[in-house]
Amino acid sequence: xxxxxxxxxxxxxxxxxxxxxxxxxxxxxxxxxxxxxxxxxxxxxxxxxxxxxxxxxxxxxxxxxxxxxxxxxxxxxxxxxxxxxxxxxxxxxxxxxxxxxxxxxxxxxxxxxxxxxxxxxxxxxxxxxxxxxxxxxxxxxxxxxxxxxxxxxxxxxxxxxxxxxxxxxxxxxxxxxxxxxxxxxxxxxxxxxxxxxxxxxxxxxxxxxxxxxxxxxxxxxxxxxxxxxxxxxxxxxxxxxxxxxxxxxxxxxxxxxxxxxxxxxxxxxxxxxxxxxxxxxxxxxxxxxxxxxxxxxxxxxxxxxxxxxxx
Amino acid sequence: xxxxxxxxxxxxxxxxxxxxxxxxxxxxxxxxxxxxxxxxxxxxxxxxxxxxxxxxxxxxxxxxxxxxxxxxxxxxxxxxxxxxxxxxxxxxxxxxxxxxxxxxxxxxxxxxxxxxxxxxxxxxxxxxxxxxxxxxxxxxxxxxxxxxxxxxxxxxxxxxxxxxxxxxxxxxxxxxxxxxxxxxxxxxxxxxxxxxxxxxxxxxxxxxxxxxxxxxxxxxxxxxxxxxxxxxxxxxxxxxxxxxxxxxxxxxxxxxxxxxxxxxxxxxxxxxxxxxxxxxxxxxxxxxxxxxxxxxxxxxxxxxxxxxxxxxxxxxxxxxxxxxxx
Numbered sequence: 277x278x279x280x281x282x283x284x285x286x287x288x289x290x291x292x293x294x295x296x297x298x299x300x301x302x303x304x305x306x307x308x309x310x311x312x313x314x315x316x317x318x319x320x321x322x323x324x325x326x327x328x329x330x331x332x333x334x335x336x337x338x339x340x341x342x343x344x345x346x347x348x349x350x351x352x353x354x355x356x357x358x359x360x361x362x363x364x365x366x367x368x369x370x371x372x373x374x375x376x377x378x379x380x381x382x383x384x385x386x387x388x389x390x391x392x393x394x395x396x397x398x399x400x401x402x403x404x405x406x407x408x409x410x411x412x413x414x415x416x417x418x419x420x421x422x423x424x425x426x427x428x429x430x431x432x433x434x435x436x437x438x439x440x441x442x443x444x445x446x447x448x449x450x451x452x453x454x455x456x457x458x459x460x461x462x463x464x465x466x467x468x469x470x471x472x473x474x475x476x477x478x479x480x481x482x483x484x485x486x487x488x489x490x491x492x493x494x495x496x497x498x499x500x501x502x503x504x505x506x507x508x509x510x511x512x513x514x515x516x517x518x519x520x521x522x523x524x525x526x527x528x529x530x531x532x533x534x535x536x537x538x539x540x541x542x543x544x545x546x547x548x549x550x551x552x553x554x555x556x557x558x559x560x561x562x563x564x565x566x567x568x569x570x571x572x573x574x575x576x577x578x579x580x581x582x583x584x585x586x587x
Numbered sequence: 588x589x590x591x592x593x594x595x596x597x598x599x600x601x602x603x604x605x606x607x608x609x610x611x612x613x614x615x616x617x618x619x620x621x622x623x624x625x626x627x628x629x630x631x632x633x634x635x636x637x638x639x640x641x642x643x644x645x646x647x648x649x650x651x652x653x654x655x656x657x658x659x660x661x662x663x664x665x666x667x668x669x670x671x672x673x674x675x676x677x678x679x680x681x682x683x684x685x686x687x688x689x690x691x692x693x694x695x696x697x698x699x700x701x702x703x704x705x706x707x708x709x710x711x712x713x714x715x716x717x718x719x720x721x722x723x724x725x726x727x728x729x730x731x732x733x734x735x736x737x738x739x740x741x742x743x744x745x746x747x748x749x750x751x752x753x754x755x756x757x758x759x760x761x762x763x764x765x766x767x768x769x770x771x772x773x774x775x776x777x778x779x780x781x782x783x784x785x786x787x788x789x790x791x792x793x794x795x796x797x798x799x800x801x802x803x804x805x806x807x808x809x810x811x812x813x814x815x816x817x818x819x820x821x822x823x824x825x826x827x828x829x830x831x832x833x834x835x836x837x838x839x840x841x842x843x844x845x846x847x848x849x850x851x852x853x854x855x856x857x858x859x860x861x862x863x864x865x866x867x868x869x870x871x872x873x874x875x876x877x878x879x880x881x882x883x884x885x886x887x888x889x890x891x892x893x894x895x896x897x898x899x900x901x902x903x904x905x906x907x908x909x910x911x912x913x
Contacts, residue, residue: 390903409885564736
């Protein structure tokens with residue numbers, strides 16, 4: 277493969293993004309209005325935050341399929357507490373605690389028992405969904421207005437969800453690029469055995485990565501609660517696919533060791549949201565959404581493997 | 588990789604852990620479970636209920652057989668439930684209405700569609716060298732979305748009686764399942780195809796160097812899995828008398844769980860049809876007993892999630908233990 281096509285592949289997420297904007301922009305002028313573009317960023321925040329956590333996991337050559345279920349359980353607990361009259365400053369930390377408990381479970385089985393990550397997190401996905409349905413008794417819960425206010429609040433003119441997304445992105449970027457921990461994450465993804473021989477405590481780093489993913493899921497659940505104002509039985513469903521797709525679209529390798537949250541995962545999350553938003557703006561058949569999303573995931577994985585092979 | 592490479596022979600049974608690691612674990616667990624629960628569970632040991640268990644077991648076993656082949660080759664197929672749903676609605680669409688095709692044509696179309704979709708999965712995985720779980724995850728989403736779009740999420744009724752008999756007459760479904768299981772068993776034990784499948788699962792690179800047509804054989808395993816899913820879809824669709832775009836959606840975990848509980852390794856290179864049968868038996872009895880104990884659907888989902896985790900842990904422990912002892 278020559279240099280031009282390699283550069284094209286590296287730029288693929290960016291090119292895809294521009295193409296999608298152009299296609300929907302031509303179909304409907306409303307799509308490119310600044311109000312709608314801000315909307316895309318705000319709507320992308322919850323998926324984007326999960327995708328940042330997912331990027332950490334993917335960088336170590338693992339995967340976390342349980343993030344959507346973790347969001348659901350955290351939101352279900354939050355909903356119950358909110359309806360029972362607990363104040364927000366108590367509910368939010370509890371959501372974080374619930375999510376961390378779940379991801380600690382993932383971390384334990386992946387690092388101590390050494391079970392394949394996708395099977396552990398597939399199991400916790402089902403356990404979490406079952407648990408969440410049990411807590412909510414399969415009914416939708418409408419939350420007090422305080423949540424919705426939080427979701428539509430602005431600080432210095434920036435919507436709070438976007439601000440949280442930005443914050444998570446900034447911290448994650450700094451951790452990955454400027455800290456020893458970040459370098460260890462990359463090292464493990466490149467080659468676990470080598471990392472071990474180099475003296476990295478791989479178990480600890482791996483455990484931390486799943487905890488980070490759980491923490492991000494908790495933040496994403498907060499954002500989603502603020503935007504939806506309700507917990508339905510479908511809360512967070514298939515979020516894991518969107519998150520993996522966003523990370524991989526942004527150039528993170530499924531085989532570990534390669535990728536970044538900025539600009540990669542950010543672009544990936546915006547791209548996915550832009551497609552969904554665009555489909556709504558042009559009044560596409562809602563039944564087509566899952567098919568289009570899966571095709572996008574597939575293309576992103578394929579592009580990623582092409583990139584991988586050129587190195 | 589070294590773990591998978593050394594685990595094909597029978598685990599030693601002299602160790603106290605031996606029974607736990609032996610190939611009859613699934614069967615042993617089923618018997619234990621049955622004996623433990625029978626006194627407390629009204630109606631568990633009645634002949635009516637046992638027939639009921641059998642009716643639920645057959646389609647699950649059929650899909651699990653396909654999954655076993657794929658797992659032996661070191662892959663995984665998450666798209667089976669969506670193949671079940673899609674073949675169900677396509678078959679039902681063909682066989683109902685005024686221009687309905689004869690049952691035999693409908694069934695053959697379903698089977699061909701299933702095998703074709705499986706082959707497509709396999710071709711994408713092997714030709715583009717993508718991870719099996721992400722490819723089949725994407726096709727799971729796509730095919731399920733396609734089935735729902737095709738029917739606008741409505742179920743299809745009015746299937747011909749000759750088709751319904753396939754799922755509702757126990758001797759017919761039993762015969763179909765037994766023939767498939769025997770064929771798969773013989774193919775694994777007695778044919779070059781079977782040897783190659785194990786070889787690929789143990790070490791694909793080594794198999795390739797030794798002249799095994801790795802891509803064709805892996806693709807064939809996914810095609811077989813798609814075929815099995817379609818056959819299960821025939822039984823399920825006929826039993827429910829409905830072509831449903833969400834058919835089988837809830838049994839993915841059962842399929843993987845049953846296969847792994849039986850002893851087929853997620854790392855490839857190890858597995859048997861008989862093990863899968865034991866695993867399916869275990870999971871079906873568990874499910875049935877939990878239902879009879881009138882536990883809520885959520886608790887059953889949670890229990891099954893726990894079971895698959897347990898199975899995966901067992902698999903990891905088993906492969907590590909066998910490495911150490913050999």
